[in-house]
Every structure is written in structure tokens, then in C-alpha cells.
Amino acid sequence: SAVISQKPSRDICQRGTSLTIQCQVDSQVTMMFWYRQQPGQSLTLIATANQGSEATYESGFVIDKFPISRPNLTFSTLTVSNMSPEDSSIYLCSVGTGRWETQYFGPGTRLLVL
Amino acid sequence: GQQVMQIPQYQHVQEGEDFTTYCNSSTTLSNIQWYKQRPGGHPVFLIQLVKSGEVKKQKRLTFQFGEAKKNSSLHITATQTTDVGTYFCAGPVGNMLTFGGGTRLMVKP
Numbered sequence: 419s420a421v422i423s424q425k426p427s428r429d430i431c432q433r434g435t436s437l438t439i440q441c442q443v444d445s446q447v448t449m450m451f452w453y454r455q456q457p458g459q460s461l462t463l464i465a466t467a468n469q470g471s472e473a474t475y476e477s478g479f480v481i482d483k484f485p486i487s488r489p490n491l492t493f494s495t496l497t498v499s500n501m502s503p504e505d506s507s508i509y510l511c512s513v514g515t516g517r518w519e520t521q522y523f524g525p526g527t528r529l530l531v532l
Numbered sequence: 533g534q535q536v537m538q539i540p541q542y543q544h545v546q547e548g549e550d551f552t553t554y555c556n557s558s559t560t561l562s563n564i565q566w567y568k569q570r571p572g573g574h575p576v577f578l579i580q581l582v583k584s585g586e587v588k589k590q591k592r593l594t595f596q597f598g599e600a601k602k603n604s605s606l607h608i609t610a611t612q613t614t615d616v617g618t619y620f621c622a623g624p625v626g627n628m629l630t631f632g633g634g635t636r637l638m639v640k641p
Binding site for chain 1: 562563565567573574575576577580620622624627628629631632633634
């Protein structure tokens with residue numbers, strides 16, 4: 419399976435600021451996804467990162483709040499904009515061959531917003 | 533509402549005891565996947581089941597997919613402290629892979 423890295427691994431941010439999270443994969447992959455895992459909770463899909471086009475967002479998530487880029491088949495970024503304490507979560511990128519197929523997750527970015 | 537449900541939410545066991553987590557879906561699933569997340573870690577894929585009534589084993593872990601393809605279970609025989617973590621099932625619902633709420637397993641040595 420692909421090796422996935424994320425930067426930063428963790429951060430503490432002030433409310434009202436923005437943070438960009440990077441996801442790098444060591445090989446070209448078809449599908450890249452961004453998930454949020456709130457403390458003690460399950461995983462919720464934020465969006466599918468599409469190479470060369472706008473991301474596909476799930477219900478409850480919007481581009482203004484979570485802009486996503488995917489310039490090529492090995493890299494994607496997720497920005498958490500105008501943060502509030504409710505955005506404190508683990509943000510995980512994942513790769514897979516399809517939306518319903520096995521997901522391989524990056525190590526996650528642990529975000530605390532004060 | 534949540535369409536893939538897991539029970540129990542938490543389970544404490546003594547090392548050496550068995551453990552089972554159950555996953556139920558409101559709809560028929562084309563496949564069911566299981567993941568393990570260690571404390572402080574990220575979800576790691578364990579297995580995928582596709583066929584009705586399928587049973588797969590990985591050492592002390594036994595995975596089952598129900599005949600109606602709406603439920604699944606993960607059974608761990610003789611738990612060890614290395615089994616600690618949260619176990620998630622996930623299935624295709626609508627246009628995405630939907631994760632259950634997870635079962636957090638704690639093992640007392």
C-alpha cells in the first residue's frame with residue numbers, strides 16, 4: 419500500500435486563523451479523501467479531492483470553510499478557514515481506488531483551536 | 533441519521549478473555565470493511581468481506597458477514613494488551629464509505 423505523510427502532525431491555533439494541512443503520497447493514486455474525526459468520535463468524510471478540478475464536498479461541509487487543492491496525483495491540501503474551537507479534531511487524508519473501496523489513511527493532523 | 537451502527541461503544545476485558553463487536557446496517561451492503569485505530573494513531577485497514585455469510589480469520593481475529601449482508605461481527609479470541617484500540621466497521625452507503633461509531637476495546641493486564 420501507499421505511504422502517506424501529513425504535515426503538520428499537530429498544531430495549536432487561535433480562533434479566527436486558518437491552517438493548511440498537506441498530504442503527500444509516495445505513488446500516484448486515483449482517489450484522495452479528507453476526513454474529520456472529532457474527539458472520541460467516528461470518521462466523517464469532508465470531501466473527495468479531485469485532481470485538476472474542484473473538490474466534491476459532502477453534506478455539511480463547504481468550500482469556503484474547507485478549501486481543498488489537488489494539483490497532481492500524489493499531493494493534496496486541506497485548509498481549515500476562520501477556525502473556531504469546534505474545529506478541534508483530527509484531520510485525516512486517505513487514498514483508495516474508489517469511493518467505496520478500502521481506505522489507507524495518513525497519520526492525521528491533530529488540531530486544537532483555542 | 534447514522535446508517536452503520538456498532539455495539540458496544542466500549543468494552544473492558546481482562547487479558548485472555550474474548551471480545552466481540554457487532555456492526556449493523558439499515559441497508560444491504562456490497563461489502564463490509566474493518567479498521568483498527570490504536571490510541572493516538574490513525575485507522576488501519578484490517579479486512580474486507582464481500583460474500584454473504586463469509587467468514588475470514590486473521591490469527592486470533594474472526595470476521596463474519598451476515599447472510600443478508602446487513603450485519604457483521606469481529607471476534608477476538610484470548611485478547612492481549614496489543615489488541616487495545618477502537619475497531620470500526622465501514623460499508624458503502626449512498627455515495628460514500630460510511631463508518632460505524634466504533635467500539636473501543638480496553639484490555640486489563
